[in-house]
Amino acid sequence: MNSVEYLQLFVTRDVILLIMEETGADVETAMTRFYTSPLFDKLQDPETGLYQESAGYVYDLFCDNNFNINANVMEADK
Numbered sequence: 001m002n003s004v005e006y007l008q009l010f011v012t013r014d015v016i017l018l019i020m021e022e023t024g025a026d027v028e029t030a031m032t033r034f035y036t037s038p039l040f041d042k043l044q045d046p047e048t049g050l051y052q053e054s055a056g057y058v059y060d061l062f063c064d065n066n067f068n069i070n071a072n073v074m075e076a077d078k
Contacts, residue, residue, distance in 0.1 A: 007051040014055030039065055
């Protein structure tokens with residue numbers, strides 16, 4: 001595993017933890033939400049450089065890009 005892959009892994013882990021903390025989702029739900037998002041695909045593409053950003057920044061992008069979807073899902077989770 002190279003340094004880019006490590007950074008991608010750590011950002012992914014931290015974003016999933018943020019999704020859990022901020023939405024109250026369990027780990028499986030948080031992972032599904034992030035792994036199926038277009039943002040995860042962008043994070044995996046080294047050309048975007050997104051792996052160099054903080055997990056908080058990536059989480060904010062995730063929320064901005066998925067606001068309507070997440071609001072509906074969070075309501076269904078309650």
